[in-house]
Amino acid sequence: xADKKLIYIADDEVNICNIIKSFLVKEGFEVxxxxxxxxxxxxxxxxxxxxxxIDVMMPELDGFSLCSAIRQKSTVPIIIVSAKDTEPDKIAGxxxxxxxxxxxxxSPMELIARIKSIFRRIELDKTxxxxxxxxxxxDVEINTDLKQALVGGKNIGLTGMEFALLNYLTENKxxxxxxxxxxxxxxxxxxxxxxxxxxxxVKRIRKKLADSGSSLKIETVWGFGFKxxxxx
Numbered sequence: 260x261a262d263k264k265l266i267y268i269a270d271d272e273v274n275i276c277n278i279i280k281s282f283l284v285k286e287g288f289e290v291x292x293x294x295x296x297x298x299x300x301x302x303x304x305x306x307x308x309x310x311x312x313i314d315v316m317m318p319e320l321d322g323f324s325l326c327s328a329i330r331q332k333s334t335v336p337i338i339i340v341s342a343k344d345t346e347p348d349k350i351a352g353x354x355x356x357x358x359x360x361x362x363x364x365x366s367p368m369e370l371i372a373r374i375k376s377i378f379r380r381i382e383l384d385k386t387x388x389x390x391x392x393x394x395x396x397x398d399v400e401i402n403t404d405l406k407q408a409l410v411g412g413k414n415i416g417l418t419g420m421e422f423a424l425l426n427y428l429t430e431n432k433x434x435x436x437x438x439x440x441x442x443x444x445x446x447x448x449x450x451x452x453x454x455x456x457x458x459x460x461v462k463r464i465r466k467k468l469a470d471s472g473s474s475l476k477i478e479t480v481w482g483f484g485f486k487x488x489x490x491x
Contacts, residue, residue, distance in 0.1 A: 263289045264378060265306075269299040269325070270314040270340070275363075279312065282367040283374070296320025300328055307333060310374065315341035315348070323355055330356035334406060334419035336377045340365065354459045356418040380423075396429045396487055397475035399468070410471040420445065421464050424457075428477065428487045437484040461485055 266288050270276050276292040283290045291308070293299035297319035299311070311329065315322035326337055337359075339352040344362040352360045359373050394401040400409045406422050407414045417425065423445050428436060438457045461477055468475055478486050 263287060264309040265289045265291070266310045266312060266374070267291050267293065267299055267303060267308040268312045269293040269296060269317060269322075271295060271317045272314075275314075279367060279370065282371060286371055286375075288374075294318075296322065296325040300325055303329065303333075303335075307335060310336045310338070310377070312338045312340060312370070312374075315339060315343050315352070323351055326352065326355045326357050330418050334422075336381070336419065338370070338373060338377070340370070350456050350459060353420070353456045354463065356420060358420055394426070394429050396432050396489055398473055399425075399429075399475045401426050401429050410468070410473045413471065415467045415471040415473070417464065417467060421460060421467070424460055425464055425477075425487075428485060432487050432489050435480040435484055435486045439484075441484065457485070 266283060268276050268279050268283075268290060269292075270279075271294050273294060276294065280290045280292055291302065293302065295318045296313070299313065300320060302308075303311070313322045313325055317325075320328070322339055322341065326339065329335065329337060337357045338361060339357045339359070340361045340363060341348065341352075342363040349360045349362075358377055361370060361373065394403065398410055400412075401422075402409060403426065405414075406419065408417050408422060408425055409415065424441060427441065427444055441457045461479075465477055468477075475487060478488060480486055
């Protein structure tokens, strides 16, 4: 690829880091590896990467805490890879702002497919933004160029995944969108994750909308999904 994407990998198992790195380098990515959460956070603060692939159970700073710390300053894509495969663990990772959650053991080719899928979605979003620019619903402006939702001209501080979800609902306003469709289109999980992951994300967006004084409501369509409605 002409413009190499820089990916940081953090895992306390050196062999896993090396295996993932070798596959990604063959695919044309630039890769740096780390063995604890603190050093990858320090490296990111010094030189931001285009994506992070992080384990949960790491010394110094665990993956969930690392994800939360990164989300305070950046919307960079984050993929969590972990042996922790329970439903609460997956939901915790998603609601803290990760873009994907892959359980160990996994195929390196599956990880590569998910990485490429996220980068494709980012490029697609850029293409859409040049075509659409700003979407409006109620008193909210969705700026697809800046990946921001604004109320009264002020950014309400959505993460990348929160923005993607609200933007998708806005693009489909006045239409009920199922939880499974959101999991597929936003996370690309195809129902791998318990659907409450979408509910938790919607809850966070609702709070940020309410805190901003917005009149926009994300309505729950019971037993199905969600919708935003443009009132006449």
